[in-house]
Amino acid sequence: MRTQVAIIGAGPSGLLLGQLLHKAGIDNVILERQTGDYVLGRIRAGILEQITVDLLHEAGVGAGVDAGGTVHHSIELVFAGTRHPIDVHGLTGGKVVTAYGQTELTRDLMQARAAAGLTTVYEAANVTPLDFDGHQPRVTYEKDGQTHTLDCDFIAGCDGYHGVSRASVKDSITEYERHYPFGWLGVLADVPPVSPHAIVYGNSERGFSLCSMRSLTRSRYYVQCPLDDKVEDWSDQRFWDELRRRLDPALAEAIVTGPTIEKSIAPLRSFVAEPMRFGRLFLAGDAAHIVPPTGAKGLNLASSDVKYLSSALIEYFRDKSPAAIDTYSERCLRRVWKAERFSWWLTSLLHRFPDTQGFGQKIQEAELDYLVSSVAASTTLAENYVGLPLELR
Ligand code: RFL
Numbered sequence: 118m119r120t121q122v123a124i125i126g127a128g129p130s131g132l133l134l135g136q137l138l139h140k141a142g143i144d145n146v147i148l149e150r151q152t153g154d155y156v157l158g159r160i161r162a163g164i165l166e167q168i169t170v171d172l173l174h175e176a177g178v179g180a181g182v183d184a185g186g187t188v189h190h191s192i193e194l195v196f197a198g199t200r201h202p203i204d205v206h207g208l209t210g211g212k213v214v215t216a217y218g219q220t221e222l223t224r225d226l227m228q229a230r231a232a233a234g235l236t237t238v239y240e241a242a243n244v245t246p247l248d249f250d251g252h253q254p255r256v257t258y259e260k261d262g263q264t265h266t267l268d269c270d271f272i273a274g275c276d277g278y279h280g281v282s283r284a285s286v287k288d289s290i291t292e293y294e295r296h297y298p299f300g301w302l303g304v305l306a307d308v309p310p311v312s313p314h315a316i317v318y319g320n321s322e323r324g325f326s327l328c329s330m331r332s333l334t335r336s337r338y339y340v341q342c343p344l345d346d347k348v349e350d351w352s353d354q355r356f357w358d359e360l361r362r363r364l365d366p367a368l369a370e371a372i373v374t375g376p377t378i379e380k381s382i383a384p385l386r387s388f389v390a391e392p393m394r395f396g397r398l399f400l401a402g403d404a405a406h407i408v409p410p411t412g413a414k415g416l417n418l419a420s421s422d423v424k425y426l427s428s429a430l431i432e433y434f435r436d437k438s439p440a441a442i443d444t445y446s447e448r449c450l451r452r453v454w455k456a457e458r459f460s461w462w463l464t465s466l467l468h469r470f471p472d473t474q475g476f477g478q479k480i481q482e483a484e485l486d487y488l489v490s491s492v493a494a495s496t497t498l499a500e501n502y503v504g505l506p507l508e509l510r
């Protein structure tokens with residue numbers, strides 16, 4: 118089999134890239150290790166920056182987010198038992214974020230890909246990118262006991278943090294990493310969100326909490342938990358009780374509880390691999406970088422990588438110019454590091470750290486107070502939250 122761009126991974130990065138390339142007349146094949154249902158079963162991101170929503174439209178799959186997304190004009194910080202709205206819309210000259218689940222976004226992209234008749238090989242085993250530094254880039258994989266070769270011009274490594282793409286260049290990359298001494302326990306429940314128009318971020322002496330949503334009838338909530346906690350330790354009742362204790366009395370009172378339909382614990386980490394291009398192999402999305410979810414940046418960074426990569430490949434095939442390919446890594450990383458900084462900062466501000474002494478705690482309280490009482494400080498938060506601009510050159 119031969120294609121112009123072999124894409125490894127059918128998560129949001131790979132699917133969005135495939136759709137944008139297809140729109141520009143560039144042929145591509147996606148190789149995915151899991152089944153489509155498994156990919157859809159992963160409950161993850163929920164908050165989209167405008168650049169992500171715009172990109173979905175550019176890819177021809179904006180109808181789902183238009184119909185099912187909820188536009189948010191503000192966020193709320195809760196600390197010391199009090200709510201503080203941050204008017205991100207007003208502070209950024211009219212920008213917003215949209216609550217729309219990664220599951221729904223992925224489903225929209227999968228359906229569009231199927232409708233366009235594009236090839237996605239699910240359950241592809243032992244996917245191996247080869248000769249991306251030479252003249253015959255290709256990817257080999259196994260399916261139904263047979264080994265196949267996909268010849269191509271370029272390989273896009275969109276295979277997430279545990280993928281094969283970054284592993285295949287591990288001797289040529291520098292990795293930067295930070296682990297945080299806690300995780301997030303997240304639940305999904307078919308109950309109306311307590312705050313349908315603003316995501317609520319809570320800092321309490323019991324730890325961080327987050328009230329988010331997937332729709333007006335489906336809520337997504339998180340609480341900070343120790344890394345060694347197990348999901349089995351958390352009955353639904355324990356979760357709801359703990360969430361309530363971390364919010365202000367009015368919100369706690371207003372939470373509608375119900376049976377959870379998903380419950381999982383995720384560790385928090387920051388990670389960046391540099392560079393993001395190796396000859397004809399590119400890394401995009403979680404394959405190259407991870408942020409702690411506090412700033413809701415992961416999926417949005419994946420989108421900006423995909424925007425840079427799709428436009429670079431389109432320019433290459435249309436104009437025979439490698440200029441944008443040559444600057445791909447540098448352009449991505451400028452935006453990535455700013456989002457890494459923001460996510461690290463917001464994580465540090467909102468969580469309880471086991472080793473925080475009296476001084477660190479007092480500094481956190483002073484910073485929160487400053488954040489909600491200074492327009493300059495709130496504006497900094499707001500402009501990062503809605504997403505920094507895409508610099509296309
Ligand atoms: P993915 O989604 O991990 O997809 C990679 C795909 O590659 C496949 N794969 C392979 N395929 C073939 N061969 C191999 N050897 C392969 N190895 C792996 C995998 O099966 C998978 O299908 O990466 P992608 O596409 O770069 O997308 C990144 C996003 O998924 C991620 O950044 C976000 O989910 C992060 N994130 C959030 N981002 C946001 O922007 N806003 C949020 O509100 C937000 N909340 C979150 C999050 C991530 C979370 N967790 C659990 C990590 C909340 C949580 C709890």
Ligand code: PHB
Nearest residue numbers: 162163329410411412413
């Ligand atoms: C989510 O809805 O899953 C979500 C929202 C905001 C975040 C992280 C996750 O910062």
